[in-house]
Amino acid sequence: SAVISQKPSRDICQRGTSLTIQCQVDSQVTMMFWYRQQPGQSLTLIATANQGSEATYESGFVIDKFPISRPNLTFSTLTVSNMSPEDSSIYLCSALDPGTVNTEAFFGQGTRLTVV
């Protein structure tokens, strides 16, 4: 299956600042997603990153707080804006490509974000 690289792997940020997380897939994929995993909890889908158009956000998540880009079929970024301690989480990029060998979602290693 394809490999996802996320950068940075971890960061400690000051409240009120923004952090952009990069997700690079080693092959072209149809669909990319961003998930949040709050401490000790499960994964929650933030949005679907759509290539060449605006991301599709899940209930409770908005573009102003989590702007997403997807300029091509192998790359996406998630920005966590105006951070507060409540944004401290692991953020995971996921991808899948229905109809190919990558029919199941696979995940990056995650970005562990701590906001102080």
Add this chain to the structure above:
Amino acid sequence: GNSVTQMEGPVTLSEEAFLTINCTYTATGYPSLFWYVQYPGEGLQLLLKATKADDKGSNKGFEATYRKETTSFHLEKGSVQVSDSAVYFCALSGFSGGYNKLIFGAGTRLAVHP
């Protein structure tokens, strides 16, 4: 709505013990079911999957059978090892209105002692 419910952890076992982690789901349409595993400090890895009723997914000694009548997908392993210590997530996709999205259960932490 669509949801996944897993047994709460942590589950603590001795090496070579039998493992069951219960998972039940609620979904519209005809979902696929998955077990993902997260080892300490790592991302998620797909452990096994089943795409239709009565399918059995298996991998690395783990098994789970898609039971539509009981809406369950329990994870089992006959003899656990210390290296199986991780967090296990049950998930579903392919539900109506969200075909490629994954909905995860809360996760069950497994600790295996020598």
